Amino acid sequence: MKQLENVYCALLVVFLSSVTMSASAMDLSSMSENVDGAMEAVKTQAGEALKDVDFTAIKNVAMNYIKEKSMISGSIDLYDQTINAVRNFDFLKLSDDISYENDMIKVPGEFRDKATGDLATLALMINKGDDGLKVENIQILDITESQTPQEDTTEKEYSDEDIRNFVQEHINKLSKFMGYFNLYDEDKDRLRNLVPGELSAEVRKFGALGIVSLSAEDQESGESLVIDITTRKESGVLTIDSMRIK
Numbered sequence: 001m002k003q004l005e006n007v008y009c010a011l012l013v014v015f016l017s018s019v020t021m022s023a024s025a026m027d028l029s030s031m032s033e034n035v036d037g038a039m040e041a042v043k044t045q046a047g048e049a050l051k052d053v054d055f056t057a058i059k060n061v062a063m064n065y066i067k068e069k070s071m072i073s074g075s076i077d078l079y080d081q082t083i084n085a086v087r088n089f090d091f092l093k094l095s096d097d098i099s100y101e102n103d104m105i106k107v108p109g110e111f112r113d114k115a116t117g118d119l120a121t122l123a124l125m126i127n128k129g130d131d132g133l134k135v136e137n138i139q140i141l142d143i144t145e146s147q148t149p150q151e152d153t154t155e156k157e158y159s160d161e162d163i164r165n166f167v168q169e170h171i172n173k174l175s176k177f178m179g180y181f182n183l184y185d186e187d188k189d190r191l192r193n194l195v196p197g198e199l200s201a202e203v204r205k206f207g208a209l210g211i212v213s214l215s216a217e218d219q220e221s222g223e224s225l226v227i228d229i230t231t232r233k234e235s236g237v238l239t240i241d242s243m244r245i246k
Contacts, residue, residue, distance in 0.1 A: 057133060059094055062107045062124045065135040066091050071182060073240045074170045075114055076122070080140055087140075088114045088239065089122065101125075105133070108141065115237050117146035156236045160203040163210045166238045167229050171196050171214065180219050183227065185245050192245070193219040194227070208233045209241065 069076055075088040089111035099106045105126040112119055121142040127134050158166075174181035180195045197215035204211040214227040225245055232241040 055098060058098060058105060058107060058126060061126060061133045061135060062094055062109070065124060065138075066109075067177070069138075071174065072243055074173050076111060076138065078122070078138065078140060080143070082143070087116075087118075087120070089120055090114055095121075103127075104136065113143075113146075115235075119144040119146070158210070158233065158238060163203050163231055163238065164199055164201075164212055166231060167212045167214070167240075168199060170229075170240055171199075183243055183245060187245070192225075194225065195219055213246075 066076060070091065073088065075090055077086055077088050079085070080087045090113075092110040092112060095108040095110070097108055105128060107124045107126060109122050109124065110119065111122050120140060123139045123141050125136050125139065127136045171181070175196055178193075180193045182191055183194055184190075185192050194216040195218075197217065200213040202213075210231040210233075212229050212231070214229055216225050216227055217223070218225060227243055228246055229243050230241040232239050
């Protein structure tokens with residue numbers, strides 16, 4: 001009799017274990033289905049969000065943002081918390097890998113650190129609102145360190161010709177697309193479209209600062225103007241400090 005009771009108990013344990021395992025398997029299966037469903041919903045939402053968006057318009061908005069932000073310095077200047085410093089990025093190209101993330105359109109682009117030569121992937125986060133497309137912010141996604149040894153410019157001195165060439169390159173970048181560049185006229189309180197002319201032969205130096213004058217013509221009025229372009233040497237690297245209509 002005792003043996004029969006033991007056999008019965010053993011069978012009962014096996015039965016209950018199988019029931020528990022079946023229930024657990026069903027729960028896991030259900031959970032997996034829920035996760036897959038949620039992922040599909042996210043993909044569907046992303047697809048719906050991008051379905052009616054003109055990708056050419058997205059890239060145009062991104063390019064206009066890059067031009068605007070690099071108007072003065074000639075670069076996209078972003079704080080990199082990994083090195084606790086601001087990096088100055090030259091724009092290389094936009095990627096076609098446009099995606100939808102956290103209710104924003106994500107447009108990656110390739111850039112290069114002007115000082116170190118490091119390659120960087122930056123993402124322009126674009127909001128699609130009632131007023132159209134607007135870049136909300138730009139983020140550093142990835143930095144690839146340059147394998148080319150960089151020249152130590154900490155103690156480098158720049159000649160007048162070096163400064164003029166640097167300023168000329170900056171002006172060429174600003175006017176590359178349209179043949180003119182935009183500059184705010186503080187005295188007239190308006191934005192001018194300026195067609196660049198010649199740089200002055202003289203470079204006025206004040207410590208780390210160097211000032212070069214540029215002749216320019218207002219595209220709309222034909223007015224002749226002179227622009228003072230101030231360069232600054234920071235850690236041995238030349239940067240554009242300001243541009244001002246005289």
